[in-house]
Amino acid sequence: MSIVIYTYSDPYRLKEEPYWDEIKACPYFCAAQTLVNGLKYLYREDFVQGRVTTVRNFVEALFPYWQSTACRIKQHAAIDRWIAECALPAAGAEEQEQMRAALLANRDEVLESIRTMVELGIDAAELREEALTPAQKIVVELFRLSSAERGQSFAFSSDVDEAEMDEALLHTMQEAAHQTLDCSRIALDRIVIHGVHQFTPIMLRAIEAAAKHKKIILLFNYQQQYQNIYQTWIDIYTSFDCPMTNFGGEAFRSIGQDPISREGNLLADKIGRLVEGDASAPVQTAPFEILEFDNMTEFAGYVADVFESAARVNPANPMAMMREQIYAADSSANEILKIYFPEQFGERQFLHYPLGRFFVAIANMWDIASNKMVVRDARDVRECLDAGILKEEHAGQLSTIWGRMAALFEGCASIEEMLSRLRRLRKNKRYMTDAKKKEYVSHLAYYNVAPDEIDRLGKALAELTELAAYFYEDFERQPHNFSSFYKKLKAYLQQDVLDAHVLDEEFNGILRRVLVRLDEVEDIEESASFACLKATMSIYLVQEANPVQSAQWIVRNFEQIDGDILRSLNDKTNGEPTIYHFACLTDEDLAAAGRAKFPWPLTDSFFEAAQDPVDWKHQVYVKARSEYKNYKRYALLYGLAFNRAGFKLSYVRRTGEKEREPYYLLKILGAKKRTFEDSRRHAWVEDVSAIQTMGMPLKKYDKYDYFRYRICKYKFLLESIIEGTTVYKEPFLLLKYFEVILENQAMEKLAGLVRSETALVEYLHETFEELRPYFPFVSNMNRMDIMRKVKGRMSNGKEAKVFPQITAKMRQYMMIRELFIHKKLTDGKNSQNDILRGKFDEVSDDKIAESLNEAALQKKFWKSPHLWCRYCANQEICTAHAEGWRSEGIAYAAGKDVCEMPRRSGK
Structure with missing residues (x-):
C-alpha cells in the first residue's frame, strides 16, 4: 500500500512547502467543493477546473454501479x-x-x-x-x-487494474471540468486527497484501490502550537498506519498585522492557547462581542435581510454580494430560508413538483391488502387534484372546486365514499323544494357549487381511481413487479404527460432527465413489497442533476469554513471588507455530532466489541466518526486564525423551551453579549392589512350586512360584497352552524307547546335526522355533543309551562346566530366583557344607506382581528385569527378597528 501523509501549516503559503512540485500537477481531490473553490481562488493556474475536484466525484467514477x-x-x-x-x-x-x-x-x-x-x-x-x-x-x-x-x-469488488484506475481518474477530471480537459500534462502516478476529516467506508475502499497502483498523498493543515485542538486530525490519520511527515518549519502564528482581521486572529490564538493550558495569551485591544439571537427564526430573519440586500445589488449572484458570509454550527436556519428563497437551494426535485407529489399521493392512498384506494389523509386527494394530470377545463379548476367542497368529505375513508356523498349532494340540490331548507343550505359552501362543477369533480375522482389501479392493482402478485411498474410509469410520463401536455421549459427538462433515470431501472428483474416500492420512490423519481442549478446554501455549515476562508484574502463587498460570521456558537451546537454516528442498528460497541478492528479502513472509519464532536472546535479556530477580513460571532439563545449560553471557551475569554434588536419592529410600521376596491357593485344592504360592517370591514367585504352572504367552509364552523339551525328549527316546532323533556328530546332527534343528510360528515360523537348542548340551552326556564312563542326579537336573534354563530362572545379571562356588545344594536334604514352607499365604500376595508375571528366563515382567507399574530404583539383592543401588522422588509 503506497500511502503517505503530509501536513502544512499555512494554506496561503502551500507553494513554499517542499512537496509543492509533487502535488501541483496530479489529480487533486478535496473534501468539499468549497475547498476546491478556495484553492482555485488562491493558486489560480495551478489548480485548474477539473484537475482539482471532490473526493465524492472520484468515488462515483471508480464505483459507478455500486453508487447507481x-x-x-x-x-x-x-x-x-x-x-x-x-x-x-x-x-x-x-x-x-x-x-x-x-x-x-x-x-x-x-x-x-x-x-x-x-x-x-x-x-x-x-x-x-x-x-x-x-x-x-x-x-x-x-x-x-x-x-x-x-x-x-x-456484490462489490474494489479490485481494479491500473488501466481502469486511469480511466476513472480521467473521467472524474473531464466531468468536473464540464468541457474537454487537456490531461496530457497531468501526472497520473500520484493522487492527492486534501482536507478529509470524515472518511466514509466507500471513500476508504477507493483509497485502498488507488494505492495499489498510485502513490496516495493525504494532506491536511496542522498547527503544532495548538496540538490539542489539532489532535483530532492526528488521531484519525495515525489509523492509516503509514508514514506521516510534519514538515515543521516556522510555526504559524495567527496574529496578523491587518487591523481588519487582527482581533479575530487574536481571538483564535487565545482559544488555541487556552485549550493548551496557557492563560498568558496577549490581551486584545477591546472586548469581543457575541450577538445574541432569541431563537432560530430571529436568526433566519437576520440572514434573510443580509441576503435580500445582496440580491438588490446583484440579483444574478446574491451570494457573492453578501456583506456577511455566514457559517453556523447548526445550519437548520436554511429550512426557514428555503421558504423565502427556494431558488437559492438548487433545482427543485421532481417529487417537489405537483406531478411528483401526485405519484407520492396515490401511493399513499393505495391499500395493498384490499387492492383499492383508501383515504387516510384528505391532503393526498388534494395533491392529486393540484397536479394538473386529471381532466379539467382550465388549470386549477379541480383544486378550486375541492377547496369549496373539502368539508363535505370530512371523515371519508375511501374515494367510493366521496363519490357517494357527491351523488347524494346532487340529488338533494335537484329535489329540494322547502324554502326554509334552501335558506339553511345556502350557508354551506358545498351547496354553493354548481352542478357541472360537482360532476367535474366526480369524474376526476373516478379517473384517479382508475389511474391508481393501472399502476398498483395486484402489484404484489405480479412477477418482476418492480420492472413492470417502472415500464408503466415511464410510458405514462412519456405519452400521457410529456407528449400530451404543454410544459414550461424548466419542468420539461426535469421530466426528460427523470426519464433518463428511469432508463437505468426499468430492466431490474426484481420483486418486492409495495411498501418497498414506496420507500424507494425518492430514489428513482429524481432527475439527473443539472450542474448549472446547483444549490448555494445561504447559511453554510462548519465543514465549508476551511475552503471558503481562503477567499477572505482581499475579499471585499461593494468596496468594503467582507465579514465572516460564525454563528450558533453554543456548547450544544459545537459539541453535538450533528449527524447519526452510525446507521441503525450499528453502534460504537458493534465496532469496538463485536469485531476486533484489525483492518486500517475499519479503524479510520470508526475513529473519524468518534472524532466528529471535536471537528467544529477546530473549524472555529481555523476560520478565525486564517481569516483576512472582518469577523462576527453569534449564538441562538433559545431552542424550544430550553435556554442556552455562548460556547464556554468564549465565555471564559470574556465574550460580551449584545442582544439583537430588529430596528424594523416598532409601534408604527407601514400598515398592509387592508384592501381597497374599485367599481363597487350597486346593491341594497340590510341590517345584517351592517352588523358585519360594524364588526370587521374586511368581513363585510368578503361576505356581503363578494359572496353575498355567510358561507361556512370549515368543519368546525359547519358543526357549530348545524348546532345553531338544529336549535332554531326545534324552537320553531315547539313554540307554544307544553314544556316536556320527552317532547324536547323527541323533536331534537326528529329534527336532527331531517338535517343530517345535508351534513354527512357529522359523526355519532358529534351528534352526542350537539344534542347535549342544544338540550341544555332549551331546557332553561323550566318554571315556564310552555316553550316560548317566536317573537320578532327572537327571530332576529336566531338569524344573528345563523350568520355570526354567537350574539354574545366573552373573553375567557373576563366573562363580563362581551366583545360583541353594541355590534348588533338596531340600526335604521337611513343609517344603513348613509354608511353603505357607493361613495362610502370606496374607502379601505380594514381587518379588525379579535376573538370573533374564530367564528368567521373566511378566517382561512384572512388569517388574522392566527396565533402567530398574538405572538408578534398584535393588540386586540376594544374599539380598535385598524391592526398594526409587523412585516418583513421587502415583502
Missing part, C-alpha cells in the same frame, strides 16, 4: 424479501411480526448498515454473536445473506 440508482433499488428489494422470509430471533409469532415491522420501518437505515459492512469488507464469520444486540443479530444475518449466492445485488 439501479443498484440501490435492487438492494432495497432484496432486503425487503429477506426481512419477510428469514427466521428472526424472537420468541413468538407476534413478537416476530413486531420485529419485522420495525425492520421494514427502518429499511433505509438497515440498507446503509449492510452497505457499510460490505464496503468495510467485514467478515461475518469473525463477528462475536454474544456482543451483538438482537437488532444487530438480525442485520448481521441479512449481511450474511448479502454475501451468499442469492445476494448478488450486494
